[in-house]
Amino acid sequence: MELKPGYKQTEVGVIPEEWEVLAFGELFDVTAGGDVDPKRSTSYRDEIHCYPIYSNALTDRGLYGYCSYADHNAGSITITARGTLGAANFRDHAYTAVGRVLVLQPKHEIVGSYFSEVINHRVKFAIESTGVPQLTAPQISTYRLPVPPLPEQRAIAGALGDVDALLGALEKLIAKKHGLKNAAMQQLLTGQTRLPGFSGEWENASFESVLRKVNSKEYQIQTAEYQTTGIFPIVDQGKDPVVGFSDREDKCFRCPEGGVIVFGDHTCILKFVDFDFVVGADGTQILAAKAGHNARFHAFHLQHRGITTTGYNRHFKFLKERLFVAPPLEEQTAIAEVLSDMDAEIAALEQRLAKTRALKQGMMQELLTGRVRLI
Numbered sequence: 139m140e141l142k143p144g145y146k147q148t149e150v151g152v153i154p155e156e157w158e159v160l161a162f163g164e165l166f167d168v169t170a171g172g173d174v175d176p177k178r179s180t181s182y183r184d185e186i187h188c189y190p191i192y193s194n195a196l197t198d199r200g201l202y203g204y205c206s207y208a209d210h211n212a213g214s215i216t217i218t219a220r221g222t223l224g225a226a227n228f229r230d231h232a233y234t235a236v237g238r239v240l241v242l243q244p245k246h247e248i249v250g251s252y253f254s255e256v257i258n259h260r261v262k263f264a265i266e267s268t269g270v271p272q273l274t275a276p277q278i279s280t281y282r283l284p285v286p287p288l289p290e291q292r293a294i295a296g297a298l299g300d301v302d303a304l305l306g307a308l309e310k311l312i313a314k315k316h317g318l319k320n321a322a323m324q325q326l327l328t329g330q331t332r333l334p335g336f337s338g339e340w341e342n343a344s345f346e347s348v349l350r351k352v353n354s355k356e357y358q359i360q361t362a363e364y365q366t367t368g369i370f371p372i373v374d375q376g377k378d379p380v381v382g383f384s385d386r387e388d389k390c391f392r393c394p395e396g397g398v399i400v401f402g403d404h405t406c407i408l409k410f411v412d413f414d415f416v417v418g419a420d421g422t423q424i425l426a427a428k429a430g431h432n433a434r435f436h437a438f439h440l441q442h443r444g445i446t447t448t449g450y451n452r453h454f455k456f457l458k459e460r461l462f463v464a465p466p467l468e469e470q471t472a473i474a475e476v477l478s479d480m481d482a483e484i485a486a487l488e489q490r491l492a493k494t495r496a497l498k499q500g501m502m503q504e505l506l507t508g509r510v511r512l513i
Contacts, residue, residue: 346458371383435474
């Protein structure tokens with residue numbers, strides 16, 4: 139393959155001619171985490187225990203606790219070295235490393251956040267043992283990395299850092315919106331707060347008076363019949379509203395006006411569906427609202443009351459033994475609309491978050507290979 143002018147072929151792929159290829163050992167002093175002093179550490183942060191402890195874990199970027207001393211300076215990188223290999227985190231503060239995590243301390247001036255991105259997205263560590271996968275300092279020291287000039291490292295890290303800041307802001311906003319929705323459900327679905335124009339006492343009602351079971355087996359197809367495209371969406375157990383498509387018009391459930399509640403014998407994850415669909419997995423259950431009731435309202439009510447976490451007993455025993463709140467239909471509809479609007483806002487933010495993550499993936503593909511130059 140003919141190379142573009144200004145590029146060269148190397149052991150790490152095609153890169154700009156100005157870039158170098160250097161081994162980890164040439165760039166970093168590589169050491170392993172040690173033991174933490176239990177007398178000088180705690181699980182929470184305070185004025186004395188102000189230095190984070192990072193372990194080999196993936197959750198919470200490896201945060202293990204806090205201690206009163208730091209073994210490593212700001213500007214280094216940690217890499218998971220046992221189990222899941224090679225998850226790199228740039229540390230812009232002093233800290234202590236514990237256990238099997240590896241620490242990469244730069245030997246000279248570099249941009250650590252650039253190299254953490256390169257390690258995460260361009261380096262594939264070989265598994266050199268038959269037991270639990272692990273890396274050692276001697277093993278990692280031989281791997282080679284593309285090294286742009288320092289100004290370009292800064293430019294790439296800055297561009298990716300801006301996207302990371304946007305991702306972080308979106309994640310915080312989504313978490314805030316979820317919190318607001320949970321608070322609204324607590325107030326609106328219990329009658330503690332009433333929407334304008336509504337008053338009076340709510341009634342309690344049995345399952346049989348508010349919902350009816352639909353024979354979902356009449357509309358069920360086999361997993362082998364799932365298609366990636368088709369006329370009718372397939373709905374089954376699980377979090378995703380639609381898991382595939384089908385052209386089986388004879389199996390299409392014509393969803394009544396006002397929608398239905400769909401959930402599974404095993405997952406208990408409630409979904410409100412207001413479109414025609416085909417039923418997927420065996421055990422998928424459909425509930426429709428009876429006259430005078432709003433299916434979406436009762437879906438929110440069941441979610442709020444914890445059916446998604448308490449489990450579902452077969453033959454609707456669990457549902458039949460529980461009381462349902464029954465405000466007038468107009469109030470049910472109004473509450474459902476408020477909560478649905480909040481769901482739509484969260485869904486739009488989550489879609490934006492997914493697009494931003496995809497944008498960062500595309501940027502990394504271009505910037506970390508030098509295909510697109512910022513300088």
